[in-house]
Amino acid sequence: MGTMGSSSKPLSRFWEWGRNIVCVGRNYAEHAKEMGSAPPAEPLLFLKPSSAYVREGAPIVRPYYCRALHHEVELGVVVGRGARAVPRDAAMQHVAGYALCLDMTARDTQDECKRKGLPWTLAKGFGTSCAVSDFVPKEQIPDPHKLQIWLKVNGKMRQEGDTSSMIFSIPYLISYISHIFPLEEGDLILTGSPKGVGAVEVDDEIEAGIRDVVSVRFKVAQEAPESKI
Incomplete structure (x- = not known):
């Protein structure tokens, strides 16, 4: 499968043309606990738009309506070929590779949405809310269920997992999601965050990685006041 998909688009640049970003919430029991929830009985899914992508070299931008921007480090799974109603035992055949991802969350906005029973779009889908590393071909990660992921803020370790x-394995997630809606080549699945999520401030530096496989650095910036409606 390598870095080329069937469409001849380079999967090494999935963030430029992949359509769907499917996120899995509370997929680590300790994270669910720190969020005040019981571990889910089935995957908790939400979506980010593809415009949420941000790459190293550009900042993560806190939106004008957010006062509590939180980091969540996650393993991302890059889909290599289309998947519709895939059985669990065939799911890994649809994986092209992986990426280190940051699910940036406007936590105060999310809390307000929860109180009102509203979707999480404002909290999870703003521009730069999905920071991603370089693409890692699956051949470089023989077992994605035995990986250490970590995140530091200003050099201090915040998350290690x-x-x-994970409560739900990657094959389970691919099968579950593909029975709800088709997955397409270049789509990204964020598999959930371990405990230790927390706030970042403007000018903070976030560093995160998958073991010694790949790492990223991002600065945090503030959206300009004139962006407000």
Whole structure:
């Protein structure tokens, strides 16, 4: 499968043309606990628009309506070929590779949405809310369920977790999602965050990585006041 998809688009640049970003909430029991929730009985899904992507070299921008921007480090799964109602035992055949991802969350906005029973779009889908690393071909990660992922803010460790602690495995997630809506080549699945999520401020530096496989650095900036409606 490598870095080329069937459409001849380079999967190494999935963020430029992939259509769907499917996120899995509370997929680590300790994270669910710190969010005041019980572990889910089935995957909790939400979406980000493809315009949420941001790459190293550009800042993560806190939106004008947010006062509590939180980091959530996650393993991302890049889909290599279309998947519709895929059985669990065939799901990994649809994986092209992986990426280190940051699910940036406007936590105060999310809390307000929860109180009002509203969708999480404002909290999870703003521009730069999905920071991604370079693409990692699946051949470089023989077992994605035995990976250490970590995140530091200004050099201080905030999150350390192991993908072996995921509640729902990658094959389960691919199968589950593909039975709801088709997955397409270049789509990204964010598999959930371990415990330790927390706030970042303007000018903070976020560094995160998958073991010694790949890492990223991002600065935090503030959206200009004139962006407000």
